[in-house]
Amino acid sequence: MLLKTILNNCQRFKSFVYGDVRFAIEEGKKVIEVEIKPRKNSKGICSGCHKAAPGYDTLDERKFEFIPIWGYLVFFTYSMRRVECPRCGVLVEDVPWADGKRHQTKTYMQFLAHWARKVSWKEVAESFQTSWPKVFRAVEYVVEWGLAQRDLSGITAIGIDEIQWHRGHEYLTLIYQINTERIRLLWIGKDRTVKTMLRFFRFLGKERTGHLHYICSDMWKPYVKVIKKKACGALHILDRFHIVSRINKAIDEVRADEHRKLKSDGHEQILKHSRWCLLKRKENLTEKQEVKLKDLLNYNLKSVRAYLLKEDLHGLWAYVSPAWAGKFLDRWCRRVMRSKIEPLKKEARTLRRHKELILNWFKAKKAFSNGIVEGLNNKVKVTVRKSYGFKTLRCTEIALYHVLGDLPEPKFTHRFY
Numbered sequence: 045m046l047l048k049t050i051l052n053n054c055q056r057f058k059s060f061v062y063g064d065v066r067f068a069i070e071e072g073k074k075v076i077e078v079e080i081k082p083r084k085n086s087k088g089i090c091s092g093c094h095k096a097a098p099g100y101d102t103l104d105e106r107k108f109e110f111i112p113i114w115g116y117l118v119f120f121t122y123s124m125r126r127v128e129c130p131r132c133g134v135l136v137e138d139v140p141w142a143d144g145k146r147h148q149t150k151t152y153m154q155f156l157a158h159w160a161r162k163v164s165w166k167e168v169a170e171s172f173q174t175s176w177p178k179v180f181r182a183v184e185y186v187v188e189w190g191l192a193q194r195d196l197s198g199i200t201a202i203g204i205d206e207i208q209w210h211r212g213h214e215y216l217t218l219i220y221q222i223n224t225e226r227i228r229l230l231w232i233g234k235d236r237t238v239k240t241m242l243r244f245f246r247f248l249g250k251e252r253t254g255h256l257h258y259i260c261s262d263m264w265k266p267y268v269k270v271i272k273k274k275a276c277g278a279l280h281i282l283d284r285f286h287i288v289s290r291i292n293k294a295i296d297e298v299r300a301d302e303h304r305k306l307k308s309d310g311h312e313q314i315l316k317h318s319r320w321c322l323l324k325r326k327e328n329l330t331e332k333q334e335v336k337l338k339d340l341l342n343y344n345l346k347s348v349r350a351y352l353l354k355e356d357l358h359g360l361w362a363y364v365s366p367a368w369a370g371k372f373l374d375r376w377c378r379r380v381m382r383s384k385i386e387p388l389k390k391e392a393r394t395l396r397r398h399k400e401l402i403l404n405w406f407k408a409k410k411a412f413s414n415g416i417v418e419g420l421n422n423k424v425k426v427t428v429r430k431s432y433g434f435k436t437l438r439c440t441e442i443a444l445y446h447v448l449g450d451l452p453e454p455k456f457t458h459r460f461y
C-alpha cells in the first residue's frame with residue numbers, strides 16, 4: 045500500500061491532490077516528503093475574503109510539517125499560488141492544511157497540543173523529535189482557535205481567583221464559569237487591581253454581565269469594589285475556600301513567629317515540623333503528624349490557641365440558616381478579638397467587615413462550596429508548576445486556557461490520536 049493511499053484515506057483535501065512521496069534529508073536527518081498539487085483547473089482561494097479568485101503567480105515551494113510516522117518526520121511540500129482577487133488585490137491563497145503564519149499543518153498542531161495536555165511540553169517535544177517553541181506554537185494555535193469559536197452564552201455564575209506568578213512577584217486574576225453544568229476558565233488578567241476587574245467586565249460585556257446571578261470571590265478590596273459597581277444584580281459570595289486560606293496564612297504567621305522566639309530561648313524542638321499539623325484538617329493528618337499534634341496540644345502556645353480557633357471556625361459551614369451562621373461568626377470574632385493573637389485579630393476584623401458577603405454563601409444554599417474554586421486553584425498551581433520554563437505571561441496564559449478553558453477544537457473526519 046502506498047503512503048498516498050493512506051493519506052487519501054485519512055486526510056483528503058478538496059481541490060488538492062497528493063503527488064510524489066519520497067525520502068529527503070532535512071538537517072542531516074532522513075525525512076519523508078509528500079508533494080501536494082492543486083487539482084487541475086481549480087482556482088485558488090483568496091486569503092482575504094475566502095472566495096475563489098483567478099491565479100496571479102506561484103511562489104517557491106514551502107514545507108509544512110505533518111504527523112511523523114515510524115520515527116520519520118513528515119513534510120508536505122507545496123508551492124503556494126497567489127491570486128488576483130477583484131476585492132482584495134494580489135494575495136496568497138488559503139490552503140486547508142495550514143494557516144497563514146505557521147509551518148506546521150493544522151493536524152500536526154492539534155496532535156501535539158493533544159499530547160501537551162497529558163504530559164509536559166518538553167516531553168512532547170522530545171517524544172516527537174520536535175522543539176519546545178514548536179510545541180508552544182501548536183498549543184497556541186489550538187487555543188486561539190478555541191477562544192475564537194467558544195460560546196459564551198449561559199454564564200450565570202463566576203468565580204474569581206488569583207495566583208502568584210513570576211516567582212511570586214506578580215499576580216494574575218483568573219475568572220471561571222462555575223455553573224454546575226459547566227466549569228471552565230473564562231478569562232486571565234494581569235495583576236489584581238481595579239483596572240484588572242474593569243477589563244474583565246469590559247470583556248464580558250453589559251448584556252452577559254446582566255445575566256450573572258452569583259459571583260464568588262476573595263475579600264480582596266479591588267474585586268469587591270468593582271463587583272459592587274459593575275454587577276450589582278448578582279449575589280456576591282465570599283467563598284469558604286478563600287476564607288479558610290486567609291486564616292491558614294494567619295496561623296502560619298503566628299507559628300513562624302513563635303517558633304523563632306522559642307528557638308532563641310533554646311526550645312527549638314517544640315514547634316519544629318509542626319507547620320502542616322496546624323494547617324491541615326484533623327482528618328487529613330498523617331499518623332506522625334497526629335502524634336505531633338497531640339504533643340503540641342499539651343503546651344499553652346499561641347500557635348495552639350490559634351489552631352483551636354481555626355478548627356472551631358469550621359463549625360460555621362455546617363449552618364443552614366444565614367441568621368444563625370451570622371451569630372456564630374459574631375461569637376467567633378469576639379473570641380478572636382480577646383485572644384491577643386494579632387494576625388488572627390486582623391482576619392477577624394476583615395471577616396466582620398464582610399459579614400454580609402460571607403452570609404451570602406448560605407443564601408446561595410451553599411451551591412458553591414469549597415470544592416469548585418479550590419479544585420480549580422489546585423489545577424492552576426499544577427499547570428504553572430509544570431510550566432516552569434514559561435518565562436512569559438503569554439506562555440502561561442496559553443497553557444492555562446489549554447488545560448482549563450474547556451475550549452472547542454476543530455473536528456476531523458479521521459482520528460489521529
Ligand SMILES: [Zn+2]
Nearest residue numbers: 090093129132
Ligand atoms: Zn479576496
